[in-house]
Amino acid sequence: MIGNVNSVLMNICVYWGQIFLLPKRITQKITAICRSFLWFGTYDESRPGSVVWDHLCNHKDQGGLGFRNISLWNQAAVGKLAWAISQKQDNLWVKWVKNSITEALASTQWLTDPNYSIKNIYGGLCTQQPKVHWHRFVWNRFSVPKHRFTLWLALLDRLKTRARLFKIGVGDDPSCAICGSVVETCSHLFFECTFSTDCLQLVLNWLGYTVTKTNLTQVFMWVRRYRKKEFRRKVIFTALAGLVYQIWKARNDAVWNHHVPTKQFILKTIQFDTRHRIQNLLGKTVSRIDHDWFRAL
Structure with missing residues (x-):
């Protein structure tokens, strides 16, 4: 069950999530379907699960299941497009990127980094939780x-x-x-x-x-x-x-x-x-x- 949910989230992230910023309504619907499938085995259950979704997106060593937060991963993935644009030093595009795509990020320092890692940026966007010992x-x-x-x-x-x-x-x-x-x-x-x-x-x-x-x-x-x-x-x-x-x-x-x-x-x-x-x-x-x-x- 956990593997199925992770597979769906990963496929969405790998394909659509790297092309454009997904509308909030879409990411919420995808999350709701995955949550319903995990806890109830169906796609349209509105009852809450035993554990809130945000906690499920924590790493396993933080007590979660390691699911992808689609919205945050989408920001990190699209950010790579912004980074690629900024490396070309096109001032008009860089200005647009900073005013549009990067609004959700704490800073734009990553735009000048010679290397870009979606994994690292995603990790920076996620709220870090204390690790569990079990x-x-x-x-x-x-x-x-x-x-x-x-x-x-x-x-x-x-x-x-x-x-x-x-x-x-x-x-x-x-x-x-x-x-x-x-x-x-x-x-x-x-x-x-x-x-x-x-x-x-x-x-x-x-x-x-x-x-x-x-x-x-x-x-x-x-x-x-x-x-x-x-x-x-x-x-x-x-x-x-x-x-x-x-x-x-x-x-x-x-x-x-x-x-x-x-x-x-x-x-x-x-x-x-x-x-x-x-x-x-x-x-x-x-x-x-x-x-x-x-x-x-």
Whole structure:
């Protein structure tokens, strides 16, 4: 899904976005269609998504999805035409460019630069956000794509938990759908809930580790500081991403079907997904020792 949206945005930018400044109404419509497709799988949904579009356009290491902001990229791309004109020292054209195309930019210093980079200009137009410490955890290439997406939403605290829905007047019971004893928040589901804590211990025991951390960020920080080889760290990331996905799925089963899968079923599902995914992506750079460790899981 993310790849499809990025592909559409990139094609628009590469072709039309380098020819002329796109009307604001057009860029807003394109953004609305992409947003609707990402969150609802259709092109005409007007409801807001779980995360605002501007945040999705942040780099992945800033907590976003790395989507292109069409309007800003369009300005940067058309700016290259202005730069090319200015290099010819045609005073009439340069004056027009400075008065027209460059109004949206902070300065025209880039016009005199001997080299022009659309990427650099676009980066300068974007508002820089602080980096997040968990982006490598989320976008680990071994993880199943839908697991990454759910994990990303969980770390942003944007999953539609009962507590979040209750705040906007949806539903009359904010308690956890699984344990029923505490208000259902992302922090509770991952991993303060006794059910999810037990599942976490089962997964870590399967991998041969014991951790006493009780929330998702703490568990991630522990894995990040893990001093073993990078491959094993990625396997742990993959399993934990699968665990977050399965717990959220179990929560939805509890809400809609009044059924909670067993902890052993969740463990077996994670084991299957992790093995199957990584076996298909194992490269030649993985050592024999790590190969043997993984096959023994």
